[in-house]
Amino acid sequence: MTTKRTAFFVSDGTGITSEALGMSLLSRFEGFEFERITLPYVDSVEKANETVEKINEASLRNDAKAIIFDTLVDDRIRSIIASSNCFMIDVFAAFLGPLEQELGQQPSDRVGRNKITENRGYDHRISAISYALDNDDGARTRYYNEADVILVGVSRSGKTPTCLYLAMQYGIKAANYPLTEEDIDDQKLPASIKSFKQKLFGLTIEPDRLSLIRNERKANSRYASMKQCNYEVEEVELMYRRERIPFMNTTHYSVEEIATRIMVQAEIKRRC
Template identity: 50%
Template sequence: MTSIRPVFYVSDGTGITAETIGHSLLTQFSGFHFLTDRIAFVDDADKAREASARIRAAGEAHGVRPIVVNSCVDAGLSSVLAESGGLMLDVFAPFIEPLERELHAPRQPRVGQAHGIVDFEAYHRRINAMNYALTHDDGIAFDYAESDVILVGVSRAGKTPTCVYLALHYGIKAANYPLTDGDLESDRLPPRLKAWRRKLFGLTIDPERLHQIRQERRPDSRYAKLETCRREVQAAEAMFSLERIPTLSTTHTSIEEISSKVLSTLGLQREMF
């Protein structure tokens, strides 16, 4: 039986850092169903008390100790959050003391300070990449000249969230192309993709898992049938193999891991924001 555990990502900013690190940690553990919740902009005592009450209530509702991944820089706010009774995992704690020793200077914690260090060129690159991912999602547009990568796969194989992650965290212009029934009738690349072969990366998935995902989206439809999922995945994998497209299964792979593999395989080097 899968054990349920509430998890909170708490921050005085957006909470993206806490969520990214926390998710990477949780993927190392199986047999649990983590109920995650992000609480952002906890930048004063009142908000910290509200967050603490919310965390405590979740623990009482599920009868287990919540896990709290915290990136608040103010020790006072962290103390209030600790009153929730949750397991407190401070994102910065393991690094502050070694840095103070190395730099021969004490930290000067100020709420929101970390989020004020902005590289505007990188920021605009990330926003442009995000806009690109949204306008080139699921075959909406096919002008791939500006793309850095084009993710190819059957519907619900994980293309869209990976494109969004690549845009938000690396400023990568990622498009995605969904393989349709017409595309899968042939074991060759669809005509629209042939000119962009060097940018292609295939995503595949276990048919049983794909069946579960599609059942949640369109219960008992032809689209969600296990037979359909098996046929589509088999045809897509045959195409990737014949066309020598680099491929990764998303079945047991986190978005962070998928993105890292895409970047390294295609030789895309970008700083993480």
């Protein structure tokens, strides 16, 4: 039997960091089922009071204290939240003390400098996103000289989301080119990517997963059949090996993981 608990991620920003950290920690307590509630932009007394109500309701409902992960900078807001019926984990406080000692400086009340860093990164990210969109699915090949990486793979192996994530998270210019049945039959790299061989990175995927995904697009088609998926995957992997193109199997990974593994495996330097 699993026990229900509600986990709140409360932040005066997006809450994305406290949520990622908290979910990762909670995933290690397997006897529980955690309901996840993220509350971003809790930046006023009014919103803090509303949050307290939500927390108390959840604690009552589960007959057990809600777990709160907070990344609030304002002590006044945090003390309001702390007055609720909850078990609270103050993500920042745990580390600010030790860091203050090590660095010999008091932390400021405000999150600083992010603006600058962010703006520098911002332009890289936006232009990388444009690049990914313009060079998606082999739509355009004449700007491959600008690419940091060119993903190749059969249709629906995860190329587009990975390119977009590489752009968004790392500011990487990632193009992608679909390997068609014809390319695979010939066991030949298409001319338009052949000269960029050192930038190629292959994606592959388990045939049954590929068939499932393709069936969502075109149900009961030859394209989505197990036979066709088996064939394409087998042949494309053969081509990767023959052409010595580095590749990875995306089946069991999230987009974040696929993107980060490509960065490591292909030794690509992030741009933001």
